[in-house]
Amino acid sequence: MTDARASEAPSTATTSPAGGAATEDARPAFPPEARERLAEIKRRYTQEKAALIPALHLAQELWGGWLPEEAVLAVANEMGLPAAEVWGVVSFYDLFHDRPVGRHRLRVCNNLPCQLRGAEEILEVLHEELGVGEGQVTPDGRCSFVHFECLGSCDTAPMMMIDDRYEENLTPERVREILRGLD
Amino acid sequence: MAFEPVLTRNVGRPEARTAAGYRKGGGYEALAKALKLEPDAVIEEVKASGLRGRGGAGFPCGMKWGFIPKGSDKPKYIVCNADESEPGTFKDRLLMEHDPHLLIEGCAIAGWAVGAATTYIYIRGEYTYAANVLEEAIRDAYEEGVLGEKVLGSSFRHDVYVHRGAGAYICGEETGLLESLEGKRGQPRVKPPFPAVIGAFGAPTVINNVETLCCVPGILERGAAWFKGIGTDERNTGPKLYAISGHVERPGTYEFPIGVKFSELLDAAGGMYRGGELKAFIPGGASAAILGPEHRDLPLDFDQVAKAGSMLGSAAVMVMDDTVCLVRATLRLAAFFNHESCGQCTPCREGTNWMDILLAKIEAGRATEAELRVLSEVPDMIAGNCLCALGDAAAGPVRSLVKSFLPEIEKHFEHGGCPYPHRRYFDAA
Numbered sequence: 001m002t003d004a005r006a007s008e009a010p011s012t013a014t015t016s017p018a019g020g021a022a023t024e025d026a027r028p029a030f031p032p033e034a035r036e037r038l039a040e041i042k043r044r045y046t047q048e049k050a051a052l053i054p055a056l057h058l059a060q061e062l063w064g065g066w067l068p069e070e071a072v073l074a075v076a077n078e079m080g081l082p083a084a085e086v087w088g089v090v091s092f093y094d095l096f097h098d099r100p101v102g103r104h105r106l107r108v109c110n111n112l113p114c115q116l117r118g119a120e121e122i123l124e125v126l127h128e129e130l131g132v133g134e135g136q137v138t139p140d141g142r143c144s145f146v147h148f149e150c151l152g153s154c155d156t157a158p159m160m161m162i163d164d165r166y167e168e169n170l171t172p173e174r175v176r177e178i179l180r181g182l183d
Numbered sequence: 184m185a186f187e188p189v190l191t192r193n194v195g196r197p198e199a200r201t202a203a204g205y206r207k208g209g210g211y212e213a214l215a216k217a218l219k220l221e222p223d224a225v226i227e228e229v230k231a232s233g234l235r236g237r238g239g240a241g242f243p244c245g246m247k248w249g250f251i252p253k254g255s256d257k258p259k260y261i262v263c264n265a266d267e268s269e270p271g272t273f274k275d276r277l278l279m280e281h282d283p284h285l286l287i288e289g290c291a292i293a294g295w296a297v298g299a300a301t302t303y304i305y306i307r308g309e310y311t312y313a314a315n316v317l318e319e320a321i322r323d324a325y326e327e328g329v330l331g332e333k334v335l336g337s338s339f340r341h342d343v344y345v346h347r348g349a350g351a352y353i354c355g356e357e358t359g360l361l362e363s364l365e366g367k368r369g370q371p372r373v374k375p376p377f378p379a380v381i382g383a384f385g386a387p388t389v390i391n392n393v394e395t396l397c398c399v400p401g402i403l404e405r406g407a408a409w410f411k412g413i414g415t416d417e418r419n420t421g422p423k424l425y426a427i428s429g430h431v432e433r434p435g436t437y438e439f440p441i442g443v444k445f446s447e448l449l450d451a452a453g454g455m456y457r458g459g460e461l462k463a464f465i466p467g468g469a470s471a472a473i474l475g476p477e478h479r480d481l482p483l484d485f486d487q488v489a490k491a492g493s494m495l496g497s498a499a500v501m502v503m504d505d506t507v508c509l510v511r512a513t514l515r516l517a518a519f520f521n522h523e524s525c526g527q528c529t530p531c532r533e534g535t536n537w538m539d540i541l542l543a544k545i546e547a548g549r550a551t552e553a554e555l556r557v558l559s560e561v562p563d564m565i566a567g568n569c570l571c572a573l574g575d576a577a578a579g580p581v582r583s584l585v586k587s588f589l590p591e592i593e594k595h596f597e598h599g600g601c602p603y604p605h606r607r608y609f610d611a612a
Contacts, residue, residue: 044344046258046384052366053349057308079366092368092525094350095308107309111270112469112515113428113501120606127608149352149519150270150469151309154428154499155435164311 028074034058038078052079052089056096065105065163066097094148102137102144104182107161110147113154118170122158123147125172129179142182186413188438189401189422190394193282200320202327205284211329213400217292218337225296229399231407233420238264238355238392239468239496240572241485244399250379251297251387259299260388261290262364262378263396265306265313266348266355269468270519271499274424275393277436279306279313282397283320284329287343289396291334292403294341297389301342305360308349317345352523356571357390359525370525371571394424415442419484429464429502430456442484448500449479459504463588467496469516470576472583473509493583508603509591513584514542520577531574534565538581545592547610548600555592559585 030038038058042051055075056067063071067090076083090096106126110119126145130138137144153159156168160175167178198204205211217225230245251259263286267275279286290302306314321343324330334341351369353359358372361383382388398421402410414420423441425448428434432453439448445464455461461476466483472493474481481491488495503512521539526532541558544550550558562578562585569575585592594602 044342044346047365049366050346050364050384053363054347056349057347089366089368092351093308093348096349110515111519112465112512113271113434115512115515116429116501116503116507120608123608124606149522150268150272152267152273152276152307154271154273154426154501157428157434161309166312 027077028070030058030062030074030078034062035078049079049081052081052086053093055079056086056090060096065103066099066101068100072098099135100137100144102142104143104163105161106143106145107148107151108145109149109151109153109157109159109161111150111154113150114157114159117157119147119158121172122160122170122175125175126179129176143179186422186438186440190278190285190397190424191281191436191438193285194277195281199282199284200316202284202320202323202329205282206327209404210284210400211288211335213403214288214291214295214329215335217295217403218335218339222296222298225292225403228407229296229402232398232402232410233407233414233417234395234398234402234410235419235485236392237394237398237423237497239269239470241495244391244395247379247391248293248297248389250377251299251389252380253298255387258301258384258386259297260383260386261293261297261299261302262357262360262383262388262390263290263302263304263393264355264357264360264390265304265310265393266360267310267393267497268307268352268355269470269497269499270516271428271465271468271501272426272497273428274426274436274498276310276313277424278393278397279310280316283317284324285397285400286317286393287320287324287330289391289399290343291330291341292399293389293391293396295334295339297387299389300340301344303344303346303364303383305346305348305354305364307354308347311347314345314347321345351525352519353525353571353573356573359571360390361388368525370527371573373570398422413440415440415482415484415487418486423483423498425483425498425500427452427500427502430459430504430507431502432456442482442487445481445483445500446479448483449502452502455502455504459506461502462505462507463503463509463512465493465501465580466498467494468499468501469519470494470572470579471496472579473513473588474583475587492587494579506603508546508601508605509584509588510542510546510595511601511603511605513580514539514546516580517542517577520573524573524577528569528571528574530565530568531577534561534574535577537561538577542581545595546601548595548598550596552596555585555596 041054059071076086158170159168193199226248234244235241354363354369359369363369378388411420517538521535524535562582565574566578
């Protein structure tokens with residue numbers, strides 16, 4: 001179920017970030033402001049490569065929540081690393097996406113404490129309300145959802161993460177209300 | 184004697200999130216005191232306190248610091264493990280969100296003790312709010328002269344940086360964390376060499392859990408004897424955070440002297456959810472063996488939980504009432520470990536997969552007796568045969584299910600599947 005993927009990307013998701021600069025040889029690159037941020041991050045480490053995961057977080061912000069090939073190539077370029085190495089890192093971590101995601105990314109915690117307090121019902125509601133399976137994007141590009149491992153909020157189970165924020169003590173009604181409130 | 188909470192004293196005191204407010208409550212006095220001592224004296228004080236690591240392994244903190252080679256001019260690092268990903272654990276998040284300066288103070292004291300000019304706080308990527316609180320507190324600490332070139336006006340330099348992870352349980356394993364910090368896949372390293380010799384960027388490195396570092400200022404401020412006076416015995420000392428979740432009325436983080444009885448913790452959390460009957464509990468996160476109600480009065484310290492056949496781990500206590508199917512609960516944990524195995528060592532990569540598959544078959548009523556035998560053998564094929572403890576961790580709950588809760592499995596065979604009512608979301612997959 002988790003491997004079911006959207007067959008088509010939402011129309012807005014693959015465009016370059018605003019102001020995205022291309023280098024002289026037209027390789028994908030970061031816009032100047034992001035490059036400055038990255039340069040500041042690189043200075044924190046004695047080995048520049050340590051900035052790779054921060055760079056991927058930055059790229060994912062710039063490219064609409066996921067990492068199309070262009071974004072990965074831009075990171076490889078900014079970091080001076082082979083693209084294959086960057087892909088290897090991307091595929092290792094659950095917060096990096098190499099497939100399109102919705103404008104809002106919903107991650108439902110489903111480890112034991114949340115399961116004990118009703119996480120599966122929350123997943124059922126999302127499935128029903130959004131009309132797509134896990135990892136798929138709604139046709140309007142608005143949402144995608146997945147079940148996720150422990151998010152460290154077991155005292156407010158069941159819960160989910162929407163983009164960067166936690167929504168806690170969920171009930172089916174509350175989930176529907178939250179969905180109605182998403183742009 | 185009434186126990187006075189130490190670690191959680193600033194929870195619900197929002198002013199403590201600024202350096203000035205933290206100082207008003209006596210904050211940064213321990214750091215000032217430490218800077219007046221020789222670094223070795225600080226290490227000795229922490230050793231004398233008996234503080235054991237709060238991340239899961241329970242390794243003596245002072246001894247860990249003592250392993251850092253002295254007299255070398257190589258840089259050294261403090262790495263704070265804030266990758267809190269052990270299912271059921273949410274205590275470090277509480278500390279970081281409510282008392283970020285306590286952690287910063289602990290990092291700086293550790294830095295002074297071992298001669299490290301830099302701390303990296305490796306925080307799990309999902310904790311965006313906690314990361315922002317920390318970033319803000321760090322900025323404030325620089326402005327107040329707590330961090331930077333002259334820590335509290337001394338000649339000691341210390342910088343603290345927040346480094347966000349990106350969603351991988353294995354990065355809580357200390358060498359997996361170091362790989363990830365260095366910009367790689369978080370696959371654990373071969374040990375030795377241990378991080379104290381070759382850690383981050385090839386340099387000697389201390390890796391401590393958030394709660395461990397948060398214990399340090401108190402030890403410096405009130406003395407090792409005070410810390411040692413709290414707890415069950417010499418090997419189990421100090422205040423401890425217990426994160427209790429599942430079928431209890433008030434899930435949350437509770438501070439007790441280490442060694443509080445499970446029953447007392449359960450009472451503090453308001454008792455069983457809706458008056459249910461206790462069926463089982465896991466005392467130390469997803470990696471720990473499941474215990475039955477006969478252990479209700481078990482003191483939750485490192486040694487007594489180990490004696491009961493489980494482990495204190497991160498002290499994440501998950502409580503289950505009698506509506507819970509233990510096969511299904513264990514399946515959930517097995518699926519988690521299967522997903523999180525980094526794939527490097529064959530016993531773990533294959534074994535976690537098989538435990539997941541076989542438990543799913545039992546739950547669905549499709550397993551044979553022979554498959555149950557295989558399931559009972561897999562944990563021992565994984566444990567001890569891998570580079571890191573993830574495989575051992577994955578083996579823990581499955582082994583305990585087969586060993587201590589066999590009737591629960593037999594019920595599935597008799598019933599031709601799960602006899603308990605439950606949702607079918609994952610069954611449809």
